Amino acid sequence: MKWLDNLAEKSTRKLARSSGRRSFLAKLSAGIVGGSTIPLLPVARASGGGNSYPGVGSQSTGNLEDPGDPTSCDYWRYCAIDGFICACCGGSANSCPPGTEMSPMTWIGTCRNPADGKNYIISYNDCCGRTSCGRCMCNRNEGDVPVYRPQQNNDTNWCLGTKSNVYNCSTGVVLGIALE
């Protein structure tokens, strides 16, 4: 049955890259992705400047084309993230902390880069194999759909296809530009 699982994984991944993107584009065209989140939850508390997490040092990308603080829940790439921000945990916006393993499968969001006004496809790869980082919990749900669309769902533990399914933190990796 393992080959069947592998086949299903591959096709699901392919689906994630295609249908996820299409539907997100549909939402973008309707102007509904990128709206403000309501910081009701203690876990979605970032707002305003800085990272707003007590005891967490601010960072900068140092890149005018990629503006913001990667330790802040408001950082543009994190528009559909759900978890601990890896930049607060020894990794970065697009890398995992040392000793963890980046999941090869994940869910996909589309976020607008304020620097160039373009929409980018973001892959929220989880980092796995260490216990929860616990710093910088951030939950944003722009474009999140319930679990019957797993490729668009951030409630799923995406530490899949890794040696250990134990979840440590989440990244937001730029895959490419969404439009044109």
Added chain:
Amino acid sequence: MQLRIVSTVLGMLLSFSLLAELSPEPIPNVEILPKDYPDSWIFAHDANFASLLTGQLVILDVAADTKEYKGSLDASQFGTFIQSSTREELYVGETFYSRGTRGDRTDVVTIYDKSSLNRIGEVVLPGEKRAQIVVNKYAMQLIDNDEYLLVLNFTPAISVTVIDIAKREVLNEVPIGGCNMIYPSGKRGFSSLCGDGTIMSISLDKKGQVIDRTRSEPFFNPDDDPLFDKPMYLENIAYFPSFKGDIQPIDMTNDPDILPKWSMISEEDAKENWRPSGWQIISASDEHLYVLMQKNGSWGSHKSGGEEVWVFDTSQQKRIKRIALENPGFSIEVTGGKKPLLAVTGTDMTIWVYDLDGELQRNIVVGAPSAMPIMLNAKR
């Protein structure tokens, strides 16, 4: 004055002499719970995101102002939970690694005795594929008078493991590709919502083998107005709220019968952008649905939580009450019995208990400050 002091001291001496000495107390001494829990007891499922390996279920009496904390069960690594209504047993789906966060993986359904809370058995799940989803009642369900336990798998290939729970025996694995979750339906079966806006239905024989499989026409649009994946059952009808505020009833008596949907949102409500929002956003008492609602909702705010609970009569399909919460809610559950209570997990992750008129009764802390009791289970 002096006389009064003297008489007080004399009185104390007299009462001391009347008090018996404390007897030696037995060791060890461990509490047990009744076999049949009162209706006001709930299981608060703490996902414990700060350390997923040590998730737990905490048993609380939400009607009590004293001894409200009754006990707990472990639920490791995105655990799932369900109570048997026919046996004095509790089931927890868990995942372990032989060296804590690493090593060999074991997926297991752990079986607890409801009274002692001792572990009395387990069913090891094959294939290292138990689904790990943020706590969701519909990732593990009992069907056919609680004879069969169904466990969701996600690798991301999606399937359901069928277990004969009396025999503690895995019978079958049913693939449900393109669909997800376990909604009990039919005599011995389940249904799953699908990514294309349809619902799939599976019927099983006594050996857990598939005897029928049906698929509905599309009836909802996951792009425009997704259904929440956590419905509330009243009798055989599952009520699914949608992101924008419809209720989609589905009769699960046989193959799913998609009943006409109705809106919870009046024109006036729409002006204030009221929407359902939170984690476990719907519960019920008698024929009334309780739904957690958020003002000024928007796309992406469906998991933020809400400041009111709205009560709807299912036969009239009309709102009959609004309950303003003292503290915004994230999950809700209504208990059963003669004096039902509304338990609300606040966005502060403590439990706020109201009567059904909306009067705040008490506030209960579930555990460490990092506790996340985001799924409340009333007595089944």
